[in-house]
Amino acid sequence: MTDLNTQITQSADQQLVSAASNEVIIDLSKVNKWYGTFHVLKDIDLVVHKGERIVVCGPSGSGKSTLIRCINHLEEHHEGNIVVDGITLDKNLKHIDHIRTEVGMVFQSFNLFPHLTILENLTLGPIWVRKMPKAEAEANAMMYLERVKIPEQADKYPGQLSGGQQQRVAIARSLCMNPKIMLFDEPTSALDPEMIKEVLDVMVELADTGMTMIVVTHEMGFAKTIADRVIFMDDGDIVEENEPNAFFNNPQHERTKLFLSQIL
Amino acid sequence: MAIVTKEKTPPREAPLSNKSLIGWLRLNLFSSVFNTILSIVTLYIIYITAEGLLVWGVIDAVWIADTRRACFAINLDGACWAGIISWLDNIFYGRYPREELWRINLGFFLLVIWMAPLWLPRVKAKVTIGLTTVFLYPFLAGYLFAGGDKGIFMQIMYSAAILCLTGNTLHAVIGVVTGKGLPEFLMKFIGKSAVSEKGQRNILFGILGICFAAIYILQMGSSLESVTWTKWGGLFLTFVISGVGIASALPGGIILALGRRSKLPIIRVLSTAFIELFRSVPLITVLFMATTMFPLFLPEGFVLNKLTQVIIAVCLFNACYMAETVRAGLQAIPNGQYEGAHTIGLGYWGTMGFIIMPQALKHMIPNIVGSFIGILKDTTLVSIIGLFDILGMLRSISRDTPWLGLHKEPLVFGAMLFFLICFAMSKYSRRLETKLSTDHKN
Numbered sequence: 164m165t166d167l168n169t170q171i172t173q174s175a176d177q178q179l180v181s182a183a184s185n186e187v188i189i190d191l192s193k194v195n196k197w198y199g200t201f202h203v204l205k206d207i208d209l210v211v212h213k214g215e216r217i218v219v220c221g222p223s224g225s226g227k228s229t230l231i232r233c234i235n236h237l238e239e240h241h242e243g244n245i246v247v248d249g250i251t252l253d254k255n256l257k258h259i260d261h262i263r264t265e266v267g268m269v270f271q272s273f274n275l276f277p278h279l280t281i282l283e284n285l286t287l288g289p290i291w292v293r294k295m296p297k298a299e300a301e302a303n304a305m306m307y308l309e310r311v312k313i314p315e316q317a318d319k320y321p322g323q324l325s326g327g328q329q330q331r332v333a334i335a336r337s338l339c340m341n342p343k344i345m346l347f348d349e350p351t352s353a354l355d356p357e358m359i360k361e362v363l364d365v366m367v368e369l370a371d372t373g374m375t376m377i378v379v380t381h382e383m384g385f386a387k388t389i390a391d392r393v394i395f396m397d398d399g400d401i402v403e404e405n406e407p408n409a410f411f412n413n414p415q416h417e418r419t420k421l422f423l424s425q426i427l
Numbered sequence: 428m429a430i431v432t433k434e435k436t437p438p439r440e441a442p443l444s445n446k447s448l449i450g451w452l453r454l455n456l457f458s459s460v461f462n463t464i465l466s467i468v469t470l471y472i473i474y475i476t477a478e479g480l481l482v483w484g485v486i487d488a489v490w491i492a493d494t495r496r497a498c499f500a501i502n503l504d505g506a507c508w509a510g511i512i513s514w515l516d517n518i519f520y521g522r523y524p525r526e527e528l529w530r531i532n533l534g535f536f537l538l539v540i541w542m543a544p545l546w547l548p549r550v551k552a553k554v555t556i557g558l559t560t561v562f563l564y565p566f567l568a569g570y571l572f573a574g575g576d577k578g579i580f581m582q583i584m585y586s587a588a589i590l591c592l593t594g595n596t597l598h599a600v601i602g603v604v605t606g607k608g609l610p611e612f613l614m615k616f617i618g619k620s621a622v623s624e625k626g627q628r629n630i631l632f633g634i635l636g637i638c639f640a641a642i643y644i645l646q647m648g649s650s651l652e653s654v655t656w657t658k659w660g661g662l663f664l665t666f667v668i669s670g671v672g673i674a675s676a677l678p679g680g681i682i683l684a685l686g687r688r689s690k691l692p693i694i695r696v697l698s699t700a701f702i703e704l705f706r707s708v709p710l711i712t713v714l715f716m717a718t719t720m721f722p723l724f725l726p727e728g729f730v731l732n733k734l735t736q737v738i739i740a741v742c743l744f745n746a747c748y749m750a751e752t753v754r755a756g757l758q759a760i761p762n763g764q765y766e767g768a769h770t771i772g773l774g775y776w777g778t779m780g781f782i783i784m785p786q787a788l789k790h791m792i793p794n795i796v797g798s799f800i801g802i803l804k805d806t807t808l809v810s811i812i813g814l815f816d817i818l819g820m821l822r823s824i825s826r827d828t829p830w831l832g833l834h835k836e837p838l839v840f841g842a843m844l845f846f847l848i849c850f851a852m853s854k855y856s857r858r859l860e861t862k863l864s865t866d867h868k869n
Contacts, residue, residue, distance in 0.1 A: 235769075235770060237766055237770075256774070260774055263769055263770060263772045266770070267770065268766075270763060270767070272763050274763040274764060274766055274767030274770075275767065276764065276767065276768075276781075276782055276786075277786070278785050278786050278789065287771065287773075288771030288772055288773065291773065291781065292771065292772035292773060292777070293772075296624060336771065337770065337771070339771075340771055340772060
C-alpha cells in the first residue's frame with residue numbers, strides 16, 4: 164500500500180492546481196443524524212466551494228460515509244440544513260430528484276445494473292431523466308468510456324468486467340449525467356491492489372478538469388495529490404480540517420495523530 | 428536444484444467414463460455389487476410397469492369401434508381409444524356449434540401469429556409486442572369466441588387489436604428481412620427519414636390514426652353470430668380461463684407486491700390484507716364464493732354470468748399468489764441497486780421499471796412459470812361448480828350411452844395432454860432462463 168501511495172504522489176509529482184472558486188455549492192449547517200439511538204452525525208458544519216476537492220478520512224463507524232450519503236439524500240438527516248447548488252434538501256421529492264441529477268455518486272460496491280450492457284448502464288439516466296435523444300446519449304457515453312479508457316467494453320455486461328473496470332464504468336455512468344458535484348464513497352476499498360491505481364488515475368484526471376469532488380477514502384497518497392482540504396472525522400465529529408500538507412505533516416489533534424500513525 | 432521438463436507430455440485418451448455407452452453404464456449403474464443389484468431391481472420394475480402399459484394402451488388397444496361393447500368384442504383387456512377418438516371434438520371444443528369451430532381455431536392461430544415475433548431474433552421492441560399481447564389480444568379473441576353485438580367500447584378495442592396485430596406482423600417481417608423496426612422502415616419508405624424525431628412521431632401518429640379509422644369503418648359492417656358461454660367447453664374453456672388467469676396474474680401480482688412494499692401505510696395494509704385473505708382460502712372455496720357472493724355486491728339488475736364470475740375469481744386468486752412470488756424476487760435485489768438508480772436521478776417508477784423489476788422477474792422465472800403451470804392445472808376445479816372444461820368433458824364420456832362406464836381411458840388421455848402442455852412450459856422456462864442470464868456466474 165505504501166508503495167502505491169508513493170507511486171501516485173510521484174507520478175503527479177506536485178499538488179494539482181486548485182480550481183476552487185468563491186461560489187458555495189454545498190452548505191451543511193448543524194446537521195444531525197441518528198441510526199436508531201446511535202448519534203452518527205453530530206452538529207456537522209461544512210462548506211464546499213465550487214471546484215473544491217475534499218478528502219474525508221477517519222476510522223470506520225466515524226460517520227464519513229453517512230455524511231456524503233446525506234448530501235444526495237440516500238440517507239435522511241434529522242436536524243440541520245443541507246443546501247446543495249442553491250436547493251435546500253427537505254421532504255419535497257422534486258428537490259431531492261433535482262439534486263440527485265446534479266450530484267453523481269460512486270460506491271464501494273460499484274452498483275452497476277447487471278442486467279444491462281455497459282452502454283445501456285451509461286445511457287439510461289441521460290435518456291430517461293435528462294430526456295436526451297438516444298443517439299446523442301450513446302455518443303456521449305462512448306466519449307466518457309474513452310475517458311475512462313474502456314470503450315471496447317461497451318457491449319459487455321458488468322459481470323464480464325474486472326472490479327477496476329466496473330468501477331471506472333461506474334464513474335463514467337455518473338459523469339454521463341453531467342453532474343456539478345461528484346461524491347466518492349470508498350471507491351477503491353473493494354478492489355485488488357493492482358486495480359486501485361487504474362481507478363485513482365481516472366479520479367486524478369477528473370480532479371484535473373475542475374470537478375467539485377468529495378472523496379471518502381483511505382488512499383492517503385491520493386489525498387495528498389488532489390485534495391484542497393482534508394477532513395478527519397471521528398465519532399460523528401469533524402475533528403480536524405486542514406490543507407493536506409499541514410494535515411499530514413503537522414496534525415493538531417491527538418486522535419488525528421493516532422489515526423495517521425496507524426494508517427501511514 | 429532446477430527442474431526442467433525437456434519433452435512435451437503426449438496427450439492420452441480420455442478415461443472410460445466419458446467415451447462410450449459401456450463405460451458410462453459400468454461407471455454409473457454397475458460400479459459395485461450393491462449398485463448393480465439396485466440397478467437390476469429398478470430396471471425390472473420399470474420393465475413390468477412399462478410392459479403392462481404398452482400392452483394395455485397400444486398392443487391390445489382398440490382404435491376403431493362404435494360403442495364400448497364393440498370394443499369389448501374385439502379385445503376385452505385393451506384400452507378402448509375409440510371412445511376418445513369419437514369424442515375428440517367435444518374434448519377440445521365442448522358444445523361449441525360445429526359450424527363455428529373455425530372461430531376458435533382462428534383465435535388461437537392469431538395468438539401464435541401475435542406472439543411469434545417474440546421468438547424471432549432480429550425483431551426489436553419485444554417488450555411492446557408482449558404488452559400488446561396481454562392487453563389487446565383478449566379483446567380480439569373475446570369477440571371471436573363470443574360474437575354477438577359489439578358495444579362502442581368493444582368496437583374500439585377490437586379495431587385497435589386488429590390494427591396492432593397487423594402492425595406487429597409487418598414489424599416482425601420487416602425486422603427479419605432488414606433488421607429495422609417498422610417506424611424506421613416507414614420513414615425511409617415515404618422518404619421522411621431526415622425529419623426531426625418529433626416530426627417523425629407526428630407522421631407516425633397520423634398514419635396510425637388513418638389506419639385505425641379505416642379498420643373501424645370496415646369492422647362495423649361485419650358481425651359474428653353470438654355463442655353463449657354455456658356452449659363453451661373442453662380444452663378450449665380450460666385455455667380461456669387459465670389464459671386470462673395467466674395473463675392477469677403477473678400484472679396483478681406486480682401491483683399487489685409493490686403495494687405490499689409501499690411506504691404508504693394504507694396501501695400497504697390493504698394489499699397485505701387482500702393477499703393474505705385470498706392465500707389462506709382454497710381455490711375451490713373462492714370459486715363457490717364467487718358464484719354465490721359476487722351477485723350480492725353488484726348493483727341491482729347487473730347480472731354477471733357464471734363464467735365471468737369464475738374468471739374474476741381465478742384472476743384475483745392467482746394475482747395474490749403471484750404477488751408473493753414477485754415480492755420474493757424484489758427482496759433478492761440488493762439495496763445498492765436502488766441507490767445506483769437513485770444516483771442517476773431515476774424516481775420510484777423509473778427505478779422499479781428499469782432496474783428492479785426486470786432483475787426481480789428474471790430471478791423468479793422458474794417460480795413464475797411454476798405458478799402458470801399451477802394455474803392451468805387448478806382451472807380443472809371449475810368442473811366441480813358445473814362448467815364443462817376439459818376435465819368435465821372427459822368425465823362425461825362415461826355417461827354417454829355408447830361409451831357408458833368408460834372411465835380409465837379419458838383420464839389417461841387427459842393426463843397425457845396436461846403432461847405435454849406443462850412439460851413444454853417448464854422446458855421453455857429453462858430456455859428463457861439461460862437466454863436472459865447476464866450474470867456470467869460460470
